[in-house]
Amino acid sequence: MTEPSISDVPMEKPKGMPSWVQHLIVFAVFIAIWEASVQFQWVSALILPSPFDVVVAWWDLAIVRKLIWDDFFVTLTEVLIGFGFGAAFGTVIAVFSAMQPTFRRLVSPYMVALQVTPRIAVAPIIVAWLGFGMEPKIAIAAIICFFPIFINTLTGLMQVDEDRMEMFASLRASRWQVFRHLQLPGAMPVIMAGYKTGISLALIGAIVGEFVSASVGIGVLIQRFSFQLLLPQAFACLIMLTVMGLTLYGAASLVDRHVVFWKHDALLAKISRRLRTRYADLLSRDRSVQAVKEPV
Amino acid sequence: MTAQAKIHDLNGASREGASIVTGHTVGMEFPGPVTALHEATFGIKKGEFISLIGPSGCGKSTLLRIVAGLLKPTSGRVNVLGSPMVGPRPEIGMMFQKATLLDWKSVLDNVLLPNTLAGSVTKADRERAVDLLHLVGLRGFEVAFPRQLSGGMQQRVALARLLNSGAELLLLDEPFGALDEFTRERLNLELMRIQSQIGATIMFVTHNIQEAVFLADRVFVMTPRPGRIAAEVEVALPRPRTIEQMKSREFTDTAFNIRDTLGGFI
Numbered sequence: 001m002t003e004p005s006i007s008d009v010p011m012e013k014p015k016g017m018p019s020w021v022q023h024l025i026v027f028a029v030f031i032a033i034w035e036a037s038v039q040f041q042w043v044s045a046l047i048l049p050s051p052f053d054v055v056v057a058w059w060d061l062a063i064v065r066k067l068i069w070d071d072f073f074v075t076l077t078e079v080l081i082g083f084g085f086g087a088a089f090g091t092v093i094a095v096f097s098a099m100q101p102t103f104r105r106l107v108s109p110y111m112v113a114l115q116v117t118p119r120i121a122v123a124p125i126i127v128a129w130l131g132f133g134m135e136p137k138i139a140i141a142a143i144i145c146f147f148p149i150f151i152n153t154l155t156g157l158m159q160v161d162e163d164r165m166e167m168f169a170s171l172r173a174s175r176w177q178v179f180r181h182l183q184l185p186g187a188m189p190v191i192m193a194g195y196k197t198g199i200s201l202a203l204i205g206a207i208v209g210e211f212v213s214a215s216v217g218i219g220v221l222i223q224r225f226s227f228q229l230l231l232p233q234a235f236a237c238l239i240m241l242t243v244m245g246l247t248l249y250g251a252a253s254l255v256d257r258h259v260v261f262w263k264h265d266a267l268l269a270k271i272s273r274r275l276r277t278r279y280a281d282l283l284s285r286d287r288s289v290q291a292v293k294e295p296v
Numbered sequence: 297m298t299a300q301a302k303i304h305d306l307n308g309a310s311r312e313g314a315s316i317v318t319g320h321t322v323g324m325e326f327p328g329p330v331t332a333l334h335e336a337t338f339g340i341k342k343g344e345f346i347s348l349i350g351p352s353g354c355g356k357s358t359l360l361r362i363v364a365g366l367l368k369p370t371s372g373r374v375n376v377l378g379s380p381m382v383g384p385r386p387e388i389g390m391m392f393q394k395a396t397l398l399d400w401k402s403v404l405d406n407v408l409l410p411n412t413l414a415g416s417v418t419k420a421d422r423e424r425a426v427d428l429l430h431l432v433g434l435r436g437f438e439v440a441f442p443r444q445l446s447g448g449m450q451q452r453v454a455l456a457r458l459l460n461s462g463a464e465l466l467l468l469d470e471p472f473g474a475l476d477e478f479t480r481e482r483l484n485l486e487l488m489r490i491q492s493q494i495g496a497t498i499m500f501v502t503h504n505i506q507e508a509v510f511l512a513d514r515v516f517v518m519t520p521r522p523g524r525i526a527a528e529v530e531v532a533l534p535r536p537r538t539i540e541q542m543k544s545r546e547f548t549d550t551a552f553n554i555r556d557t558l559g560g561f562i
Contacts, residue, residue: 163392170364170390171461172383173413181412185400262400268441275402275439282422283438 049232057232058239068221072240075206075218078134079248082141083202087195089142090149098157099179111150119144120205123212137209137217144205145198152194156187189263192256199248207241218244315339316497317363317465322372324358324523331522332358335372338516338525340497342464345488347508347515348501349554355523356501356516360467363499364390376465389463393470395450397442403429403453404438410461428456431490448472448479455487459494466491468500481539484511488537505558509551510537517557527557 031051037043038050049057061067097104123140130136160183168178210219218237225234261267276283317340324333333355340346348356361367363374365384374381376388397406407425411417429438432452442450451471458466468487472480488511491498502508508515509531517527531550533541541547 161394161396163394164396164398166361166366167390167392167396168413169366170384170388171410171413172386177413181398181409185398188400262441262443265444268444272402272439272441272444275404279404279422279439282426285423285426 046229046231049235053232054235054239057230058236061233061236062240068218068237068240071216071218071221072244074134074216075203075210075241076244078137078206078209078217079141079199079202079244081134082138082205083145083199085138085142086145086198086202087149090146090194090198091153091191094150094153094157097154098183099175104154111147114147115151119147120208123208127209127213132213132215136212137206137214140209141202141205144208145202148197148201149191149194152197153187153191156190156194157183159190160186189260192252192260196249196252196256199252200245203241203245203248314341316342316377317499318375319359319363320372320374322359322362322369322374324355324362324367325370333362333369334522334524336525337372338528340499342497343495345491345498345511345513346500347512348499348518349503349505349508349515350518350523350558351503351520353520353523354518355520356518357469358523359518360390360469360499360501363465364388364467366390386461387463388465388467389458389461390467391451391454391458391469391471393473395442395447395454397450397453397457399442402439402441403434403445406442406453407456407460409457425456425460428459429453431459431493432456433486446479448475448483451475451483455490459490464496466496466498468498470501470503473502480507485537485539487511488535492536505551505554506542509533509547509554510542515550515554517554519558527554529554529557 034048034051038045038048038053045053062069093107097107120140122143123136126139126143127136130139164182164186165178168182173181206217207219210217211223214220218241222234222237222241225231225237257264257267261271317338319336319338322333322336323331325331336355336359348359350356358367362369363376363381365381365388376385398409401409404422404425405412407428408417408421411421411425426438429435432455434449434452434456437445437449442453445453454471472483475483484507487498500508500511502511512531515529515531516525517529518524519526529550533544533546533550
């Protein structure tokens with residue numbers, strides 16, 4: 001199951017001025033309204049800090065005092081390692097389930113249980129088990145991102161086209177060959193969509209873990225600044241998380257694009273050109289007449 | 297003697313000889329029970345082009361899959377090239393209504409799939425694949441990807457892959473059924489040309505009477521409930537076949553003969 005994302009929403013081609021100018025204008029208007037609503041005291045500055053205050057707070061924290069970078073990298077590390085574990089377990093168990101009907105039948109009730117239980121509810125328990133370091137955050141991130149990766153990998157591997165299956169059977173392909181040459185590549189678009197959902201969920205997991213109990217991490221900072229009503233600082237940390245999320249999602253999308261290259265015409269054209277160079281000798285040969293011995 | 301004449305001569309000679317595909321009271325029952333195929337007995341000679349025609353549910357695809365070794369009949373037996381069918385074999389290849397190409401492989405690699413599955417792809421294999429792509433009219437598309445091709449071109453790739461599998465008996469299940477009329481006509485002509493060049497034996501499933509007659513040496517007319525071969529109709533039109541022949545008396549008579557046999561079933 002592919003979860004829809006905003007990047008899947010069809011966008012019309014921009015008319016008139018270039019797309020980035022339009023985006024810049026919308027962004028400027030948004031910031032201006034935000035700034036105005038604070039300046040003219042439509043909203044109290046205590047509740048909503050002005051964009052200018054947020055930038056000042058960020059500058060102070062990130063550049064002047066360099067306070068948030070340790071936390072930033074701790075959170076990032078938790079997300080990446082957590083995602084690594086979640087993806088590894090999710091993928092491996094899904095592959096086993098896809099190949100072994102008995103295993104799939106026995107494991108599925110637990111997967112349903114895992115799906116219906118709010119997974120962030122395990123956070124306090126995990127902290128109780130693993131203490132206050134990075135381990136519980138990694139574990140929570142892994143548990144939260146496991147499920148979409150598992151379910152996408154399993155559905156992807158199971159939805160094999162019957163006709164292609166028969167074609168492989170008629171070519172006497174082994175079970176491993178069917179997996180290697182048909183099931184796995186065919187499932188890649190759905191599997192990659194699972195990874196993209198998973199990386200965003202891993203970030204949620206790490207932050208939830210930090211909220212429950214931690215001494216470092218962006219989640220800790222947001223909590224601490226909010227308690228002290230230092231909202232510009234809290235917003236500055238929030239923006240750091242947005243940047244982290246965007247970077248992770250962007251990286252996942254980039255990997256996706258190259259793994260599932262056959263869905264992108266521009267990449268196909270590039271690969272075709274490369275193949276044409278590699279097989280130049282082969283393609284320039286003209287033996288069809290000999291092979292056929294017949295006027296066509 | 298030209299190659300053309302030689303192949304015809306060879307076919308003529310072999311037609312007198314033994315069948316390379318024989319079926320004796322072949323039956324298939326699916327749980328239900330549904331009799332998909334009832335006591336089909338038939339023989340096909342080397343180099344023959346057989347069309348299987350009938351309405352849906354007449355068991356033509358079932359019969360084709362039994363001959364392919366993809367289905368085991370519940371009664372009777374099928375022999376191909378002198379030995380009984382127990383499963384898919386390298387001498388038998390199949391093609392489907394969908395091109396069943398792998399989107400992530402280039403056209404060349406798709407054609408080479410039989411080699412890949414057999415364990416290795418040599419330079420000679422690649423050369424042969426390129427030759428086959430030329431044979432099916434895809435010169436210049438060797439390094440394209442399936443997604444960049446039209447439906448007709450995708451079926452050409454599938455045909456090249458089938459030919460590259462080295463099969464002598466080609467089983468085609470409505471291979472051009474999803475294509476437009478013009479493309480289908482062209483591909484039918486090319487299929488016959490290719491068959492005359494390589495001397496393969498073909499079983500071709502269709503539900504189009506004109507197409508069945510135009511292509512075949514003999515048409516197996518199948519009727520449903522239970523699926524069986526109701527008649528075998530010879531097509532006496534000379535080869536190579538041309539579109540003009542479709543206007544001939546012989547062609548129309550044969551087509552109407554088949555239509556009458558199908559009579560109450562369509």
